[in-house]
Amino acid sequence: MFRALMVGLLGLWVGCAQAEAVLKVVRGELDFPPFEMQQEGREAGLHIELVEAAAARAGLKVQWQRLPWKRALRELELGQADAATYVSRTPEREAWAIFLDDNRLSSTELRFVVRREQAERIRFDGDLPRFLGSIRKPIAIRGFQFGVPAVDQVKKLEARNLDDLLRLLHEGAADVAVLNWTDFQGSYGGRPEAQAVQGLSPPIQRMHNYLAFSKVRAATGLAQRMAEALVAYRRTPEYQALLKRYRVDAP
Structure with missing residues (x-):
């Protein structure tokens, strides 16, 4: 009986260890080369390879899930995922997500975009309130928060994706779009x-994009574990080769 009990406990321990070895990561359903995309039915891109390389160093297996962006963030907020990629840091998100500097995946630029023939007429000098007060509602992809209060709070026309945003811009629904350039x-x-x-x-603004972890899921240990693995990976020639292959600068 004692032996059977020990075998049962060992099996339970192994099962728990295997469960802990899985890192559930959600990402948005849209493709944003070169960072996140699907190629031949598989996850691909700089963020994907970076997370998987660090996870392997940390002894974790990544389980990916693609979701509409608002739902992906909600899963993270509710603790139904360990982490999410491509998350910009905002005060609102810091209430339910863990952002560590070493878990930065990339940096990108947020810009106003206009039709080329209007570039001489519509100019931006860096004064956000004045610029936003001088234009019609800008277009942005639905559900995106940019971490810039003046931009996030202004009323916007919502596009389903980049194709839809460009269509609305060229049809004259708005003069200006705001997007991740x-x-x-x-x-x-x-x-x-x-x-x-x-x-x-x-x-x-130049934005940092994070692998953000769920506070509800008590993922502080996982966040630190991945941060340490990312630091170690960034010291390798493989990381430099990865940046070169995707033509991206280090964040």
């Missing part, structure tokens, strides 16, 4: 859609 260049660089618009300078 780095994402846009990665998705549309060299295509006619990219040639038809222009990003205004200066950028609104």
Whole structure:
């Protein structure tokens, strides 16, 4: 009986260890090359490879799930996922997510974008309140928060995705769109859609994109474990090769 009990306890311990070895990570359902996308039915991109390389060093297996962005953040907030990728840091999100500097995955630029023929007429000098007060409602992708209160709080036309945003901009539904310029260049660089618009300078903000962890899921230990693994991975030649392959600078 004692032996059977010990075997049962050992099996329970092994089962728990296996469960703890899985890192459930959610991401948005849209593709944003070169950071996150699907290729031949598999997750791909800089963030994907970076998280998986660090997880392997930390002894974790990543379980990916693609969801509409608002739902992905809600899963993180409710503790139904350990972590989410491509999360910008805002005071609101800090209430339910853990942001560690070493868990930064990339940096991107937020810019106002206009039709190229309007670039001479519509100019941005860095004064956000004055600029936003001088234009019609800008367009942004539905559900996105940029971590810039003046931009996040202004009323906007909502687009389903980048294609829809460009369509609305070219149809004249608005004169200005606000978007992640780095994402846009990665998705549309060299295509006619990219040639038809222009990003205004200066950028609104340079944003850091995190692997954010759930506070409800008590993932502080996992967050630190992944941060240490990412620090170690960034010291390797493989990390430099990864940045070079995706043509991305270190955050």
